[in-house]
Amino acid sequence: MRRGETVRFHIDNSLPEGATVHWHGFELPAAADGGPHQLIAPGERWSPSFEVRQRASLYWYHSHLHRGAGPQVYAGLAAPIYVRDDEEDRLDLPSDYGVDDIPLIVQDRMLDKSGRLIYPSGMHAQMMGVRGDHMFVNGTQNAVFEAQSSRLRLRILNGSNARFYNFSLEGNRPMQLIASDGGLLDRAHSIRSLKLAPGERAQVVLDLSEGRPLRLIANSPENGMGMMGGGMMGGGMMGRRNDAGSSEQTSKILDIRPAGSASALPLPAQLASLTPPDPSLAIRTRRFVLDMGMMGGGMSINGATMDMNVINERVPVGQWEIWEIANASMMAHPFHIHNVQFQVLDRDGQVPPPLETGFKDTIVVNPREQVRVLLRFEENTDPDLPYMYHCHILEHEDAGMMGQFVVV
Ligand SMILES: [Cu+2]
Incomplete structure (x- = not known):
């Protein structure tokens, strides 16, 4: 995909069971997100369309079937997506797919x-x-x-x-x-x-x-x-x-x-121009506590297990917020938020490592740790159709470590 273009997919479900296809990392209308509410029944076609707003990077798509993402991704319903843009094309970086x-x-x-x-x-x-x-x-x-x-x-x-x-x-x-x-x-x-x-x-x-x-x-x-x-x-x-x-x-x-020795060009001194996240922009802070219950019997966020009929958060469009994610369990959980690329403020109050100095959509929260991210949903309001936030250990997601938010 290229940033700025509008894409449309036709997804035919030839499986004997329902499936969904989620565009991981993309900002897009909730109806095109491919979460648990965009179920494609066996024999049916789903045709989502959206404008590619993302910066050039590697994204992916995968099943997000309610209580069934784990087995479907495992069986193969997942693949990468390249997004390219002019900003990256101007840099001298290896970009010949399959070659360098x-x-x-x-x-x-x-x-x-x-x-x-x-x-x-x-x-x-x-x-x-x-x-x-x-x-x-x-x-x-x-x-x-x-x-x-x-x-x-x-x-x-x-x-x-x-x-x-x-x-x-x-x-x-x-x-x-x-x-x-x-x-x-x-x-x-x-x-x-x-x-x-x-x-x-x-x-x-x-x-x-x-x-x-x-x-x-x-x-x-x-x-x-x-x-x-x-x-x-x-x-x-x-x-x-x-x-x-x-x-x-x-x-x-x-x-x-390698083919043989040859001189390698140095990388550009500057890659992207990123603005460091400014927590003073935030209008409010939302807190999310991940937990597993005894022996994994109570996968939850803020004490609630995923319920398709409950909207857990209503988030105003265009406002900066801090999402504070804490982990009360004994396992690390990668927390994924749909429809946004966020920036990491701190990890237990410490400056984040290099990988977390850029834009992220999935962030590890270690046991007993707390991570703060700064985010804003820029468009695509829908008072009825929610997006998801969840643990990306798929068996945890399937067991209910997931919540729903609408952008209004
Ligand atoms: Cu988890």
């Missing part, structure tokens, strides 16, 4: 002996989220990329149901972080690791000028480690961060084979 600019959709799956997908549905899977033991990148295992350029841009989407990743290059080599969910950062940041929770995206540029093979790997911190081992009941686990686990497993994500 490639998407990496990272997903984990569980397979049976015959290679068929298993979607576990027990209580443990629902509480911790469904995690697989096989890694897939763009639907393939053991992915290899034969590079032809001296710079390579990776657009990484954590499209997993529940698994968090900490990406790095083998040998601890640096990557240049250039973009978050909603587009370019103000400048490139040299990083050696990159954490992405389900729903989050990031873009990095790798220097291949030495001509040596590179391997992108990821380890997966346990999220809520010890909860099933009795730790949940004891005070010892309280406040323990999700990345403190010692039983991390490392997975190979992508092998990159």
Whole structure:
């Protein structure tokens, strides 16, 4: 897609069950959002249309079926979307799709002996989220990329149901972080690791000028480690961060084979011109407390479980607000807000890390932590049709860690 154009889709549901298609990261009319209220019945066609208002970046679409997003995304109803715009085109960045600019959709799956997908549905899977033991990148295992350029841009989407990743290059080599969910950062940041929770995206540029093979790997911190081992009941686990686990497993994500050594152009000194978020603009603060209840039995936000018939928040259009998201549970939750790209003010009062200096639509809130974001809904009012805010661990979303808001 290109920023400024109007797009229309025809989505035919050939499945034997209802489905929805949500445009993750887009500002658009509620009727086109593809949330749980835009159900496409079997055999029916849905034809949403919207103007592409987003900055150039990697977005995605996926099922948002009420109480059924987890199994549908797991079975394949998810894919990336590139949005391009003039602002980014003016910069000298790798942008030749499939040549020096490639998407990496990272997903984990569980397979049976015959290679068929298993979607576990027990209580443990629902509480911790469904995690697989096989890694897939763009639907393939053991992915290899034969590079032809001296710079390579990776657009990484954590499209997993529940698994968090900490990406790095083998040998601890640096990557240049250039973009978050909603587009370019103000400048490139040299990083050696990159954490992405389900729903989050990031873009990095790798220097291949030495001509040596590179391997992108990821380890997966346990999220809520010890909860099933009795730790949940004891005070010892309280406040323990999700990345403190010692039983991390490392997975190979992508092998990159450069063509040969060549000189690499430096990245532009400035990428986007971003205005730092100013909390004094906010008219009000809304607070959202995420919780799971005992043993995951009460997935909730502000004490309420998702109810299709309840509008939880009415938000005036055009007004700046601070949304304060707190986590009362023992797992980290990636909080996604529909119809907006927001900026992060602080994380437990601390300045956010580089990935959170740009625009975001999904933000991790660690156990016992509180994150404040600044946002404004610029148009698309509808007093009846709501948008969603929810945890992007899909099994948590399906179990009710979700709420509804209208923009009025
Ligand atoms: Cu969650």
